[in-house]
Amino acid sequence: MTTTSTQLIDSLTKIVGTDHLLFDAEELLVYECDGYIVEKKCPDVVVFPATTAEVVEVVKSCNQHEVPFVPRGAGTSLAGGCLPVGGGVMIALTRMREIHEVNVRDGYAIVDPGLVNVHLTREVTPDGFHYAPDPSSQGACTIGGNVATNSGGPHTLKYGVTVNHVIGIEVVLPDGTIANWGGAAGMPAGFDLTGLFVGSEGTFGVCTRATVRLTRNPAAYRTMLAIFDDIQTATRAISEIIGAGIIPAALELMDQGIIHAVEAAFKFGFPLDAGAVVLIEVDGLEVSVDDEASQIMALCQQVGVREMRTANSPAERQLLWKCRKQAFGAIGRLSPSFCTQDGVVPRTRLPEILEFIEETSRKFDIRIVNVFHAGDGNIHPILLFDERDKEQMQRVIEAGDDILNKCIELGGSVTGEHGIGVEKINFMPKLFTKDDLQVMQEIREVFNPDGNCSPCKMLPTAGACGMEHIERSHPGRQAAM
């Protein structure tokens, strides 16, 4: 260990206490990656502050020792958003998980960044409210991580993404000063700094508190399962539903591969020979949901659905949602490792991208299964592989890249909700002009002039660790680090 490291660790220990930092190589292993297991990199230290004041001190100490830092929530990023690319200090916010205020009358809550997403919903359930953004990982992921990546979820179609639900934030800027943007009144004046921060993937500082909207629970739900012989008919049905002006609360497609995995895990009774199932939920007033549900059923019949089922009890609804939300976990049954891709196409181009995914699967000899937010055109092809087979892993990366390039070609984007992280940093020049990237870099420099905070996330960071990522020609090599 270098002298700097020793001094830094001494300094951090003084801030958070000996129980709240890790620097042993073995302990750090837990933090070498997040949900994106293709690349790995250990931080030098992981520190667990308990308060905003401690975060400030940690950031100042990092600056003093000229060591980069990166915030981390639960580490559920699927794009390497928590990877400490430049090494240095990882600021884990999991001890900061309090709910400071709940105001159902004005419809907001003020929470810590380390609060687990679903814990907020549980807290306000007795009042008849919930927190709307609900990523699949909502049982583990944190509000701070959701803010960083502008998370979505199945209910995004009707209720929007995180930026639509965050109305104020407290941020420790990269120089250690505290900023407060927005707030409970919700209507901003001036430039929308809160909106700009949401989705900036930790490159503008560390979110240490968030004021979020609470959403009143709908009075009634109807949750249906539409079973199709093939995926093309399923996407046609989705297109008809949206085209008819219905906005379901959720419209989630699972293909045959996923059906097999979740059926093995949860025994819901999915037919194993179906080409696709679509989970459809409408919500609203008791009197309106039946009406919408019948319209949806009629539209599905028109395009040739094989069978429609309805959840007949809250328990059945819960189980159906469990199948969908834990689909990713169930994939463990299919393969030792998997990479969940995230892309967007205009809704009407879904059939094309799904066909392309099939072709890509054949071309690279990589099994790909699909579960996704069909109503948004937000696809999640899941590429199955064995991490120990480096050559196969290389094919996974190439196949994923091909799919994302196709998304761009179809007028879409390379991320709907997972963010750029380290995984997609090379796509930025394909998505944006040189001028636009320059603008983004300059905006980052307003907040983060030295690039010390979350280097090499979203945008390459000059002079930091940029080059290894820009030149990522053999990512398998990095994954082996």
Added chain:
Amino acid sequence: MTTTSTQLIDSLTKIVGTDHLLFDAEELLVYECDGYIVEKKCPDVVVFPATTAEVVEVVKSCNQHEVPFVPRGAGTSLAGGCLPVGGGVMIALTRMREIHEVNVRDGYAIVDPGLVNVHLTREVTPDGFHYAPDPSSQGACTIGGNVATNSGGPHTLKYGVTVNHVIGIEVVLPDGTIANWGGAAGMPAGFDLTGLFVGSEGTFGVCTRATVRLTRNPAAYRTMLAIFDDIQTATRAISEIIGAGIIPAALELMDQGIIHAVEAAFKFGFPLDAGAVVLIEVDGLEVSVDDEASQIMALCQQVGVREMRTANSPAERQLLWKCRKQAFGAIGRLSPSFCTQDGVVPRTRLPEILEFIEETSRKFDIRIVNVFHAGDGNIHPILLFDERDKEQMQRVIEAGDDILNKCIELGGSVTGEHGIGVEKINFMPKLFTKDDLQVMQEIREVFNPDGNCSPCKMLPTAGACGMEHIERSHPGRQAAM
């Protein structure tokens, strides 16, 4: 006229042709103010480009002659958003009013900045869609102006403000380069530059095209009028409705002063002795609107409504909305001039701010009437005066300032939807810390490093025309210019 001016006018004439620019003092008078009549300032030239390419050339010409420029839509800003504070060239975008694409299947349209808001809705009405943001001025105001100020409207409560409906923009940056951010797929990667631009009040460049969401028309409406003896009971009813988890499509309060004015203008049959009327609209499926309407009526009865009326035909609904939307016009019957203020308080603080407005009216001996988006806590006290009475105008400004200061004190903000413009630039230091203002200035500098584009809007511009505004001690003097 100076040599520079002559050269500039020659250069602009070459770009747009002699028919499309104005520089005679008399013709310029039309452009000396917008809907905020308290301050006036003529531009040196008004130019009317027809294409993005012409906007680029105009901007480059301004830069070459070191003359500031400011974009303008229909000039309906109520905060002096179009005032050419620094003089120079006004780029009027009213000739750019085409609808380039309507795609109801994917739910978007691509339009010119000078397109009148309601013209877009009319275009897509046969398809059963509309453009959701609907400011009172929607019959005149432009999409570009809506983008600049992040406009709201009565339907903001349920459908959100402009930023929720703009998914992509083309911008001519202050150096004359063209940027394209976002697009039809709607899901951004990277920093949300589209979201940042919306509401930046022309300080980042000139919006020359926008991709906006189209919203499917609800199947049914119920439009009600609740008549109250006093304004306190009315705000209590509003609080009960929202507290019950109902989100009406609109919840608009008009006080006695407004009732008199609109009744005189439209003869709807408003009772002239009522303290307040609330226009309430719910929308959705046919089966659900009756249910919500009855709930609302029951809640109003509980708090002691005097009378509830329901619009019994589309024609009656239209008339009711006409009363509300043209309330501002009707005020012309009450007073030669008026100033519509714009503030926000948390919904639960509405009774306090309304009481304060009454006190302020008495204190400054200025008649104030109220019409506002009650569901959002977005107040619009309208201060009546005679422009020719400079001393009275000074009291109007002071009374308005007092009300806005009170909004801040109650945890709100000084603008809900009109923007900062020149009117509220002095409030920025009260709303934001020095650090935050610095951050905003630096962000503006990323796009607008010379401050040549819309100087002195939203933030003071160093070295431009900042001082006269920062030191606005006798605004009446400026209004007399």
